[in-house]
Amino acid sequence: MNSSPATTNASLMARGMTALREKGDIELYANVFVIAWAVIITLWQGTGFAVTLGTVFCIWAILSVSLNLVVGYTGLLSVGHIGFFGIGAYGMAILTSDTSYELLRTESIAQFGWPFFAALPVCVIAAGAVALAVGAVFNRFRDDIYVLVSFGFAIIAFNVFLSWRGLTRGAYGIRDVARPKIGSWEVSGELDFLILCAVFLLIVVGISWFLVSSSFGRVLKAIREDEQVAQVFGYRTTFYKLAIWVISAMMAGLAGGLFGSFTTFVDPNSFILLESMLLVSIVILGGLASIRGSLLGALAFVLLEEGMRFIPFLPSEFVGQARQVVLGVLLVLLMLFRPQGLAGRYKL
Amino acid sequence: MTHHHIDPSEYFGIQTIGLTKQFGGVKALDNVTLTIPIFGITSVVGPNGSGKSTLVNLLTGVLPYDQGIVKIETNSFEVIHAYETPGHGITRTFQEVRLFDQMTVWDNLMVVLTNRKLWASMIERSNGRQGADHREKTEEILKKVGMWEKRDSMAEDLSYGQRKLLEIGRAMALEVQVYILDEPFAGLFPQMLERVKDLLRELRASGRTVVFISHNMDIVRELSDQIIVLESGKFLMSGEVDKILNQPEVIRAYLGT
Structure with a gap:
């Protein structure tokens, strides 16, 4: 070896960079790392905790897979997905909650007392119906404007949850x-x-996989790449965008229903814009246009959130913020060196 | 070289009547009335900014037109939507290659063959047992444009010439009457140039209408059956190659430059 250490380092760096950009390797490492992490936390904290973690993972995974259909496959960067999640959660809460605990009732509150499985389809359909109405308007927009209008939707949804007290009990939330x-x-x-x-x-996951591997899924990707060309080849792209948007929202509504029932308490704080941004981060981090990537992203996210509580030197009140910092740093690093995400096939 | 004899009054494919398009204050097309005959290869020539690409964009609904009527066969249209283009029997390429970049070469063709009914396309799985005809068609076209070995590459990773060829192949994957190619020869190496020429001749031989825009007068002379000349957004003249290329106005307006 007659090359100086400096050039060796540089060439190593270069090789590292190419390895990082290439698919395969880094995806494998990320998988192994995240799953090993999950196993360690399970062994350390016991299965009871792992069960909770698993449930939270399932809910976030449904959310991120469904959002990936819209963001990764169709190229519509929506940051309002949490709104549909909230509609599902509130649907479940309103329809199933027994509000007789309420002693000092200031407003009349609707009381249905439905069973879970009667309410769940309503959550899904309600989210789909709202998505249909919203999507018909959103279809006029593209790219950066789309981000802004979906941002608007998230804000409106949050404020409806917070202010429509006759239905949602506002900031008090719904118990039981x-x-x-x-x-x-x-x-x-x-x-x-x-x-x-x-x-x-x-x-x-099954429905999503079925859709994206069908001819319909291929048209969605074409719309993402060049909507006008897709039109010139005979596709009424607005209908395709609307269809996947509604399907995606219905899945988010389902996740919301499960979430409401899981926590047995629903209040507007679960549906703030930050959660929506975190969700978008998961999808991008895991990999756009990759269902596996979204599962990986959701798992990593849940482990970050729950796992960080057990880092010994980190005071518990900083856990929430530290998680966001880590996510933020990861996102910046990924966008710099691997814009398609861990397992993704598509660059923003 | 044999040329079909064209009598525009007897046959017509696409006709524009008073077609006008303005960008701000600039008239990109000004009251253009012309006929693209159904037979053979028609080239559209004219200096830069004469409205050639605008004409194609109006015919395929990529841009809306301000005034005028487009007649396609026996139907008249005051508005053309982009998604109606294949329904009108037209397919096209773009001046600046517009592929589905982050999709494979294979998918770039397969997507064009998809069932146009939304619900049916959700069930259609053309890489599986169904869609054998789509796969055959795609394979045929990819071999024809010399891209078979590249079928798993991402379209964005292709060279310029390959992209140009793939885009022509994508247009050819649709079996329609009219193929409009916006500058298919620009920036191609001689070998690829010959391949594209062959593709155009093959389309003509199968009874299709080919319309192409080009600045290369040798190719225009070699391939075209009819020429349409535009100048600063106005229709100048159209007719058979030899007649048109000897017109003093054409030489002044275009060839003289």
Whole structure:
């Protein structure tokens, strides 16, 4: 070796950079790392905690996979997805909650007392119906303007949750959201609920995979690449965008219903814009136009959120912020060196 | 070289009547009335800014026109939407190559063949047992444009010439009557140039209408059956190659430069 250490370092760096840009390697490392992390946390904290973590993962995974259909496959950078999540959660809360606990009732509150499985389809359909109305307007916009209008939707949704007190109880939130019951089997245990969420996650992943690997999915990608050319080749792109937007929102509504039932308490703070931005980060971090990437991203995110509580030197009140800092740093690094995300196939 | 004899009054493919398009205060096309015959290869020539690309963009709904009527066969249109283009029997390429960049070469062609019914396309899985005809068509075209080996590459990773060829191939994947190619020869190496010429001749031989825009007068002379000349947004003249290229106005307006 007669090359100086400096050039060796430089060439190593260059090689590292190419490795980083190439698919495969980094995706594998990320997978191994995240899953190993999950196993370690499980062993350390016990299975009870892992079950909770798993449930949160399922809900976030449904959200990120569904958002990827819109952002990654169709190229519509929506930051308002949390609104549909909220509609699902509030649908579940309003329809199933037993509000008789309310002693000092200042406003008349609707009370339905439906069972979980009657409310869940309503959550999905409500999210889809709102998406249909909103999407018909959003279809006029593209690119950066699209980000702005979807941002507007997230803000409006949050304010509706906060201000429509007759329905949502505003900042007080809704307690005692029902847990599901199948016949005599009451899904009250945490493990039971995890299984239920996992089944729904499987269904969502299955539907998503079916759609993106169909001819329809290919047209969505063409719309992402050049909508006008897709039109010239005979596709009424507004209908395609609307269809995937509504399907995606319905999945988010489903995630919302599960979330409401899981936490048994719903208030507007779960649906702030920040959550929506975190969700977009997960999708980009995991990889655009990759379902596997979204699952990976959601898992990494959940581990960040929950796992950081156990970092010994980090005071617990900083956990929330530290998670956002880590996510932010990861996002910047990824955009610099790997714009398609960990497992992605598409660059923003 | 044999040329079809064209009598525009007897056959017409596409006709524009008083077609006008303004960009701000500039008239890109000014009251243009012309006929693109159904037979053979028609070239559209004219200096830069004469409105050639605008004409194509209006015919395919990429831009809306301000005034005028477009007649396609027996139908008259006051408005053309881009998504109606294949329905009108037209497909096209763009002056600046517009591929689906972050998709494979294979998918760039396959996407064009998809079922146009939204719900049906959700069930259609053309890489599976269904869609054998789509795959055959795609393979045929890819071999024809010499891109078969590149089928798994991303379109954005291709060279300029390959991109140009792929775009022509994508247009050819649609079986329609009229193929409008906006500067298909610009910036191509001689070998690729010959390949594109062959593709155009092949389309003509199969009874298709080919319309192409070009600045290369040798190719125009070699391939065209009819020439349409535009000058600063106005229709100057059209007719058979030898007749047109000897007109003093044409020489002054275009060839003389």
